[in-house]
Amino acid sequence: MSDNKKLNEFTRYIKGRKCAVIGVGISNRPLITWLAGLGAKIVAFDKLGADDPVMSKTIADFKEAGVELEYSIGEGYLERLKTDLFDYVFKTPKMRFETEELVAAKDKGAVLTTEMELFMSLCPAKIFGITGSDGKTTTTTLVSEMLKKAGYKVWLGGNIGTPLLDQIANITPDDMVVLELSSFQLLGMRKSCDVAIVTNITPNHLDFHTDYQEYIDAKTNIFRYQGPTGRLVLNAGCDLTFDMRMISSGKVVMFTASDEAKTRDNVSYYDGYFVEDGKLISVIDGVKTEIMSADDIFIPGYHNVENYLAASAAVEGYVTKEDILAVAKEFPGVPHRIEFVREIDGVKWYNSSIDTSPNRAINTMKALAGRNMKGVLICGGADKKCIYDGLGDAILNVSDRILIYGTNAPFVKDILAKEACGRKYQLIEFEGDDKDVYEFPETRDNVVNTYKDMIAKARDLAKPGEIVIMSSIGTSYDHFRHFEHRGDMFRDLVNGL
Numbered sequence: 102m103s104d105n106k107k108l109n110e111f112t113r114y115i116k117g118r119k120c121a122v123i124g125v126g127i128s129n130r131p132l133i134t135w136l137a138g139l140g141a142k143i144v145a146f147d148k149l150g151a152d153d154p155v156m157s158k159t160i161a162d163f164k165e166a167g168v169e170l171e172y173s174i175g176e177g178y179l180e181r182l183k184t185d186l187f188d189y190v191f192k193t194p195k196m197r198f199e200t201e202e203l204v205a206a207k208d209k210g211a212v213l214t215t216e217m218e219l220f221m222s223l224c225p226a227k228i229f230g231i232t233g234s235d236g237k238t239t240t241t242t243l244v245s246e247m248l249k250k251a252g253y254k255v256w257l258g259g260n261i262g263t264p265l266l267d268q269i270a271n272i273t274p275d276d277m278v279v280l281e282l283s284s285f286q287l288l289g290m291r292k293s294c295d296v297a298i299v300t301n302i303t304p305n306h307l308d309f310h311t312d313y314q315e316y317i318d319a320k321t322n323i324f325r326y327q328g329p330t331g332r333l334v335l336n337a338g339c340d341l342t343f344d345m346r347m348i349s350s351g352k353v354v355m356f357t358a359s360d361e362a363k364t365r366d367n368v369s370y371y372d373g374y375f376v377e378d379g380k381l382i383s384v385i386d387g388v389k390t391e392i393m394s395a396d397d398i399f400i401p402g403y404h405n406v407e408n409y410l411a412a413s414a415a416v417e418g419y420v421t422k423e424d425i426l427a428v429a430k431e432f433p434g435v436p437h438r439i440e441f442v443r444e445i446d447g448v449k450w451y452n453s454s455i456d457t458s459p460n461r462a463i464n465t466m467k468a469l470a471g472r473n474m475k476g477v478l479i480c481g482g483a484d485k486k487c488i489y490d491g492l493g494d495a496i497l498n499v500s501d502r503i504l505i506y507g508t509n510a511p512f513v514k515d516i517l518a519k520e521a522c523g524r525k526y527q528l529i530e531f532e533g534d535d536k537d538v539y540e541f542p543e544t545r546d547n548v549v550n551t552y553k554d555m556i557a558k559a560r561d562l563a564k565p566g567e568i569v570i571m572s573s574i575g576t577s578y579d580h581f582r583h584f585e586h587r588g589d590m591f592r593d594l595v596n597g598l
Contacts, residue, residue, distance in 0.1 A: 103270045105225050115189075116140035121182060121206065123147075124193030125159050128264045132191060132216045134168050135267035143170035144185070150175030187211040191219075194285035195309065217259065217282070220266040221292040226256070226276040229415055232287060232323045233300025233336075235461050236408050238435050239400075240300055241281040243412035246428045251420040253277045259286065261435075277419075284310065288319040293326035297351075298334040298411050302341040303460045308485045317341060327351040334414040336407070337373065338362035346371070354417070356410040358403060374410040381410060383417070393426045400434040402468025437588035439465055439570075442595045447565030448476070450595045453572040454588030458485060459492045462574040466495035469570065475499050476567030477559045481507025481531075482575025482587075489513070492574065493520030499570070502562045504555045506531040509575040527562075531555055548580045549590065556594055 103109055115136065122133050123146040137143050149156040151174060163170060173181040179202035182190065190211045192203060198213060207213050221228060229248075231241040238261055245257045256272055258265040259280035265272070272278065280294065284306055302317055310316040324333045324345070331351025336342040338357040343365075346353045355373040357363055363375050372385045374392075381392040392413060395406050413425050434440060437455040444450070456462040462480070469475070478500035493516040496503065503526060505513055510530055517528065531551050559569045571591050573584070581587040 104273075105223065105270065107223050107225070108269055111219075111223060112139055117142065118188040119144070119186065120189040120191065121146060121185075121187045121211070122191045123179070123196060125149075125156070126193065128216055129191065129193065130159070131264045131267040133163070133170060134166065137168045137170060141189075143168075144181065144187075145170050145172050145174070146178050146181070147172075147174045148178055182206040189214065191216055194283065194288075198289045215286065215290075216264065216266050217280075217286050218290055218292055220258075220269065221280075221290075221294070223266075223269050224272060224278055225274045226272050226278045227296070228294045229277065229279045229296045229298075230259075230282050230294030230323050231280070231298045231300065231411075231415075232282045232284070232320050233298070233342075234303040234305045234458065235464060236300040236404060236411070237281050237283075238455060239405065239438060240298060240408045240411050241279055242435050243408060243428065243432065244298075244415050245279040246432055247412060247416045247420045247424055248277045248279065250424040250428055251416075253419070255279060259283075282323055284316050284319040287322040288315075290319075290322040291326065293322065293324050293331065295327075295330075296332040296334070296415050297324040297327065298415050299323065299336065299342045299345060300408070300411055301336050301339040303458070304486070304488050305458050305460075306485050321345060321348065324349055324351065332415070334411055336411070337365065337368050338407075343368075354414045356407065356414050358406045358410060372414075374414040376406060376410070381406070381413065383413070385417070390422070392422045393429055397426060398429045399432060401439065401472050402464065403471065404464040404468065405434075437584060439468060440588070440592075442592050445560070445595075445598055448560070448563040449474075449568045451568055451570045452588050452591050452595075453570060454577070454584045454591060456572040456574060457482065457576045457584055459487050459489045459574055462572045463491055463495040465570070465572050466499045469568070470495075470498040474568050474570075477502045477504065477563045477569045479504045479555050479559055479569065479571040479591075480513060480574050481505045481510050482573040483507065483578050484509040484512055484575055489516040491520075493517040494522075497521060497524050497526060501526040502559075503528045504531065504558055505529070506551055506555060507573070507575055507580070513574055529558065549594075552591065552594055556591075556598070560598065 119142045120136055121144050122129050125145050125147045133143055182202040183205040186209055187206055190206045190213050229244050231237050245255050248255045254276045256265055256278045259282050261281050327350050333349045333351050334354050337355040338359040353371050355368055355371045358376045374383050379395050383390045440452040442450040442452050453465050456465050489512050563569050577584045577587040
């Protein structure tokens with residue numbers, strides 16, 4: 102038996118219980134194997150049918166691993182939730198709780214939850230959780246790296262890292278868990294993190310959420326259930342996150358790199374992490390301490406200074422400023438975030454596939470402009486009903502040669518025309534098949550060929566001393582499985598030149 106009492110209680114309870122797992126994706130496959138190993142009776146649900154190559158391989162993999170389970174897949178795959186009695190239903194993050202079949206299962210007594218919510222309920226270690234519209238991945242990685250530098254064993258999960266629930270028996274109270282959490286994962290969540298960061302809030306994922314307020318409310322679940330020992334790190338430069346201090350039960354700590362935000366009403370009431378004369382500082386109980394110079398941060402951009410402030414505020418009391426400085430000097434950035442790929446004929450190529458919203462892309466453009474890095478932009482993805490204001494100006498400060506491909510192309514073209522203010526630019530649109538990529542196990546040839554054409558054109562247009570940056574400005578779901586898939590393909594194609 103484990104030393105984890107909550108885990109032991111769950112293990113005793115779940116044996117022989119009937120569990121529905123909806124979505125046989127990356128995070129739920131370890132969940133299925135883990136639950137089956139505890140003796141639960143599993144029914145796996147998925148919209149893909151048995152004749153789909155991905156599903157047929159998944160079924161074969163489970164069979165080869167000796168995992169016994171039933172399947173409800175293909176057309177009408179959720180209907181069984183209306184007829185069978187389940188003890189637990191684990192939904193996929195992008196399935197809404199009010200889905201008819203989920204409501205029916207709950208009405209018959211099923212516990213509706215997610216892999217992440219169960220993990221957080223059973224985890225014996227301190228949990229650091231990071232959410233926000235921008236900066237989540239970098240800030241999450243920084244928190245993890247700082248804690249590692251201080252000597253802790255760190256488990257990284259959520260949107261990045263690996264699923265952690267099947268590792269729960271190996272996690273001890275002395276370890277640290279760091280999670281990147283999306284609004285999908287947080288919607289309906291009834292468990293909060295011990296230390297929570299909200300990096301910022303801007304309109305995002307409005308193609309999923311009923312409205313902007315639901316998106317905001319989902320983000321607050323990362324701290325809503327904290328007690329007085331909880332810690333909440335908020336961006337003082339964002340009105341929406343600043344106002345979240347009013348509903349916090351834990352200790353609130355502010356951060357901002359903005360001089361204006363630092364002096365706004367009530368900020369001085371809280372401990373905080375700020376920038377003063379080019380230095381990152383902390384103000385704790387009125388005592389000011391210099392952490393490091395902003396010039397010590399290896400990765401470029403004002404937004405990355407804010408990411409370091411947020412991460413430093415989260416790990417206060419667990420790491421030294423020397424640990425933070427060491428990470429700042431060494432950390433090269435996360436993959437797909439202004440990631441240097443290679444230099445060809447004096448032109449440097451960068452992959453920023455993680456720019457899944459206009460605001461992320463604006464931050465990328467500002468970071469590049471701040472270092473006078475200019476050249477050719479490859480962009481385009483799927484729209485999330487976001488606001489594009491400011492994007493055209495930000496792009497034209499970096500590039501006057503823009504290659505675009507994706508379902509959000511009309512929005513990008515419109516904002517460029519609106520904000521050009523007389524600046525001249527060349528825009529080349531590439532067209533392709535908009536058929537849903539989910540029907541295919543890998544990237545379709547026409548998508549690959551389109552990117553090959555864009556890369557070849559970018560190579561022709563770029564001059565020595567310039568850059569080529571792929572900043573998508575939208576999600577990858579119009580043509581790819583996820584943004585990593587898109588970024589990996591771009592990197593491979595560039596490395597193949």
